[in-house]
Amino acid sequence: MGQTLQIERANQLKNKPDVSTIKFGTVFTDYMFTNRYTSEYGWSEPSIIPYQNLQLSPSCQALHYGQSVFEGLKAYKNGDDVLIFRPDENFKRMNQSLSRLSMPEINEENALNALLELLKVERDWVPDGDGQSLYIRPFVFADEPFLGVRPSESYQFNIILSPVASYYGAQLNPSSLYVESDFVRSVRGGVGFAKASGNYAASLLAQKKANELGYEQVLWLDGVEQKYVEEVGSMNIFFVRDGELVTPKLNGSILPGITRKSLIELANYKGYTVKEESIHIDDLANDLHSGRITEVFGAGTAAVISPVGRLNIHGVDHIVNDNQIGPVSQDLYDHFTDIQYGRQEDPFGWVVKL
Template identity: 55%
Template sequence: MDHNIQIERSTNLKSKPDESKLGFGQYYTDHMFILEYTEGQGWHSGRVVPYQNISMDPAAKVFHYGQTVFEGMKAYRTENGIKLFRPKKNFERLNRSNARLSIPQIDEDIAYNGLIELLNVDRDWIPSTEGTSLYIRPFIIATEAALGVNPSQNYLFMIIMSPVGAYYAEGVNPVKIHVESEYVRAVAGGVGEAKTAGNYAAGLNAQEQAKEHGYSQVLWLDGVHRRYIEEVGSMNVFFKINGVVHTPMLNGSILDGITRNSVITLLKYWGVPVEERRISVEELVEAHNKGELEEAFGTGTAAVISPIGELSYHGEKFVINNGEIGEISGKVYDTITGIQTGKVEDPFGWVVGLDS
């Protein structure tokens, strides 16, 4: 692989958006990173270029067979410089998704170095207002123009970046979640554990229906028994029941979330009992009715922690912790965001400085 990264700076820089009105994924920085893959040559031609449209053949395989994977991470402006949160874990997971989608493994070092070069070029885009960050979206698409149903021989790996505020309009306030019992997101043996576009497209219908009824997201059940908890929309999910924190175990259809892993590590570090296991929706209902369902929250890069204040299942509503953020949810959120922004000690070595 060619490890040289060329840099072409834009001559038409954009105006920076108002940091108090960023929303999520609405604005994009001046530059992007591109790396190409050609069968027989491997990954090559890494470069930082002005943010721009890309031209593709209508027969490109990504359009027809969905051969694409992506990641999500963030950069933060802190008092001690620009910081990233466990970025190499994202590139490790990207390669696990690549393996499932028959996409060639990417050199994680060149992907990481490409990100660092891009961040250095666009570092002025990293916002400084409380609660903001620079969202980073690495992704790979299949570009070979051929309609045969087989893996592409050509790919593009790209990184784009967007200054963002809170993912949910509610911010860190509890959200209402609908337990989805009609549609299925994924099953073990499929691509549920890969971060690929089809997983998210499959959830849009249920998500839109939930929003029509006032719910922020859906809680997915397993695709076989339709009773075991899997994920909340684009997040992993945790429940505190009678003093113990529970989260669905990784089973081949659940994304191995980096925030999920960080939360489990933190809870164990604090001595909080945490279990990774199979959890049924009936168990949640029973725990709620007994007054033992004390907290629930989703975890993910975009929102970090999203407390759940209400669940809806088969027409019944189950309010959790009086619809308020719980003690564990709040502590986890404050600690992870504190570590990310340099305000809280990082005992795990999770934070990486841009210039380190």
């Protein structure tokens, strides 16, 4: 990067779809951002090009040795304004992921500028329906045609855009979690804190098991003792305990969610007490049973807040708040999304206006 951003115009634009009917992550806009890294020239070919297939060698490093990381964030429409939620945080975290996987870091400022330029070109693709948004997927992968276990000498940094409907439709339906005690997602010293592609593939079998047992998602325990609550795989987890918010503290194997971080800041701002701590699964079971814990929710980019109504711990089902969203979850969800859509003041400087 550091070089001038080139824009190559498409000959023909796609028809805009009815966003309310499309499936998440299946429709992409007319353009994408791309930049190329080589060990000789660094990041040196930033450009906005028509959305198109990638031409990759069958020996492309990422397909064999997995150097591949991604980010996810959203742009929202408010009248004529397009608002992006904390994009700087995503590029900062992307660099942490890149570093852990021995991949070259990007220039965060240039990346943000590139994203803004891309969004200017694609402004009409940001949907304005209730709860709709434009999902933004930056990703970097190794594309050197070489079979050998060492860092690749060439990479692609791409940003693609996908209009998405509300994650929930009209209301927040509580989901169910299965606490996994056989499979392990990550362990300290590993890559759990990175948005590395391999983490997600590794999680699918436990996800399938949870589904077969009648639960929607997996709640992961730590990899060492298999006793401490970590995350849901695509979300961080929060509990309302004695009226206070509690979430597992970051330990290297938990993804440092930007929604997690922002929720903690918002909750503090709103006067809630927030605690980041190690949460033993037996304590969680006791506190659910005794009623000390009154609400459970996941936090992530896709759904912002996803209330949990049922939680299976070592074979015992715990129903949370009569399987309804609770008042704290609803309060935080409303305030958080109001800031994202520009319906309420943003006292944190989180929202970037295009």
